[in-house]
Amino acid sequence: MASAADDISERLEAEIVEGVLPPGTRLEEPALAERFGVSRTPVREALQRLSASGLVELKPRRGTQVLNPSIGRIVEMFEVMAELEAVCARLCARRGDPDLFADLRGWLARCAAAADTGDASAYYTANKGFHSAIYRGSGNLFLSQQAELLHLRLTPFRRQQLRLPRRLRQSLAEHGRIVAAIEAGDAAAAEAAQRAHILIQGERFADLLAQHGSGRE
Amino acid sequence: MASAADDISERLEAEIVEGVLPPGTRLEEPALAERFGVSRTPVREALQRLSASGLVELKPRRGTQVLNPSIGRIVEMFEVMAELEAVCARLCARRGDPDLFADLRGWLARCAAAADTGDASAYYTANKGFHSAIYRGSGNLFLSQQAELLHLRLTPFRRQQLRLPRRLRQSLAEHGRIVAAIEAGDAAAAEAAQRAHILIQGERFADLLAQHGSGRE
DNA sequence: CTCGACTTTTGTGTATACACAAGCAATAAT
DNA sequence: ATTATTGCTTGTGTATACACAAAAGTCGAG
Numbered sequence: 001m002a003s004a005a006d007d008i009s010e011r012l013e014a015e016i017v018e019g020v021l022p023p024g025t026r027l028e029e030p031a032l033a034e035r036f037g038v039s040r041t042p043v044r045e046a047l048q049r050l051s052a053s054g055l056v057e058l059k060p061r062r063g064t065q066v067l068n069p070s071i072g073r074i075v076e077m078f079e080v081m082a083e084l085e086a087v088c089a090r091l092c093a094r095r096g097d098p099d100l101f102a103d104l105r106g107w108l109a110r111c112a113a114a115a116d117t118g119d120a121s122a123y124y125t126a127n128k129g130f131h132s133a134i135y136r137g138s139g140n141l142f143l144s145q146q147a148e149l150l151h152l153r154l155t156p157f158r159r160q161q162l163r164l165p166r167r168l169r170q171s172l173a174e175h176g177r178i179v180a181a182i183e184a185g186d187a188a189a190a191e192a193a194q195r196a197h198i199l200i201q202g203e204r205f206a207d208l209l210a211q212h213g214s215g216r217e
Numbered sequence: 218m219a220s221a222a223d224d225i226s227e228r229l230e231a232e233i234v235e236g237v238l239p240p241g242t243r244l245e246e247p248a249l250a251e252r253f254g255v256s257r258t259p260v261r262e263a264l265q266r267l268s269a270s271g272l273v274e275l276k277p278r279r280g281t282q283v284l285n286p287s288i289g290r291i292v293e294m295f296e297v298m299a300e301l302e303a304v305c306a307r308l309c310a311r312r313g314d315p316d317l318f319a320d321l322r323g324w325l326a327r328c329a330a331a332a333d334t335g336d337a338s339a340y341y342t343a344n345k346g347f348h349s350a351i352y353r354g355s356g357n358l359f360l361s362q363q364a365e366l367l368h369l370r371l372t373p374f375r376r377q378q379l380r381l382p383r384r385l386r387q388s389l390a391e392h393g394r395i396v397a398a399i400e401a402g403d404a405a406a407a408e409a410a411q412r413a414h415i416l417i418q419g420e421r422f423a424d425l426l427a428q429h430g431s432g433r434e
Numbered sequence: 435c436t437c438g439a440c441t442t443t444t445g446t447g448t449a450t451a452c453a454c455a456a457g458c459a460a461t462a463a464t
Numbered sequence: 465a466t467t468a469t470t471g472c473t474t475g476t477g478t479a480t481a482c483a484c485a486a487a488a489g490t491c492g493a494g
Contacts, residue, residue: 028474040476041450045262049269061454073359141290246446279445
């Protein structure tokens with residue numbers, strides 16, 4: 001039922017997000033067509049969609065490649081992400097829905113379990129669930145979808161961070177503060193905690209790159 | 218130099234935003250192909266892009282039509298727009314750049330001139346410039362682009378509002394308060410004023426629809 | 435007259451073929 | 465030896481053709 005273009009764009013998206021296709025990789029239509037056993041037509045449609053969601057860059061007559069934003073731009077994206085999530089957290093606090101509290105507590109527990117065992121992969125999953133719960137908890141479906149989209153776009157640049165065990169525990173503590181503020185109905189505190197929680201990731205990212213001396217400017 | 222698909226998507230975008238193609242209009246590929254004198258291929262690419270930017274809906278095997286969101290969803294979009302613009306205004310106030318002040322004052326003057334003569338079309342243009350200046354003034358290019366995109370998506374639903382002369386003067390007054398707060402470096406006031414300025418549009422929109430008893434739910 | 439099954443038509447999804455621009459290599463001229 | 469020009473290769477942009485699903489129309493049975 002899913003069209004070939006859907007299928008291809010999903011698989012490419014996953015590979016970009018997972019880092020299988022690192023930023024800068026050239027995506028040539030004939031090669032992809034052969035790989036997926038289809039013609040170039042659905043491949044082109046898939047690339048168009050990825051371009052629209054901001055994962056690849058599509059230069060006219062010069063091919064498409066996995067987007068490789070500058071450090072500055074990535075930091076900007078993290079700043080916007082921080083604001084979007086801050087709004088979500090504020091709205092969560094304002095709603096004060098007990099079901100939402102239970103949901104958040106559940107994800108928090110999963111995060112804690114993963115942090116205890118130091119399982120970065122499990123923490124990644126639980127973390128994603130936690131943030132999605134906050135998006136949905138805003139009660140604004142459009143906002144939630146925008147947040148999910150930007151979260152996806154940032155995933156390639158966030159992966160390395162959770163490898164550091166200290167960051168993992170720190171992240172967990174921040175989650176705890178966020179949930180506490182939401183449960184207390186303290187919108188301002190929830191907003192501030194969430195914003196800080198995301199902003200620190202942008203800073204972390206810049207630190208990591210400066211450290212490793214990546215080839216970016 | 219611009220590809221046919223670029224050209225078509227731009228023209229369709231303009232027509233959707235201007236209301237020539239009202240929400241709900243079916244966009245059939247063969248018809249568009251004939252109209253633009255090209256084959257279906259570039260038409261399809263153009264529709265893909267419009268779908269990605271959120272102006273049209275592309276249902277598999279069921280064609281594409283100009284997006285016709287529910288009232289609730291449009292209100293949600295206005296809420297997100299309000300938050301994005303609020304962030305922009307806050308960042309403007311924090312920067313405190315005199316060049317930015319001058320820019321804003323310039324647009325404010327153009328808005329005032331248009332409001333004096335009651336020229337809704339001129340006010341529309343000046344208003345767009347004013348808001349764009351605030352986006353750019355945030356100093357965050359990514360945020361600015363996201364704001365422009367959402368502004369574009371909301372344009373079809375904002376057109377009717379400025380017809381009302383009272384709303385026009387009211388809008389001008391709000392602009393004045395925003396600029397004053399930014400110039401004063403009062404980030405919190407700028408943020409609040411900008412948020413309110415946008416939110417009122419969402420409410421206005423809902424009012425208008427309720428009044429006219431549109432066919433939406 | 436109404437309802438349902440069948441046929442026709444319309445429109446989308448995909449494949450293939452051609453057109454052409456950009457990059458690259460080899461050769462020729464200075 | 466260096467550089468400019470020309471031809472070749474690669475890859476994207478567009479056109480056309482076919483496959484098939486969904487909607488629309490038609491016909492017959494009750």
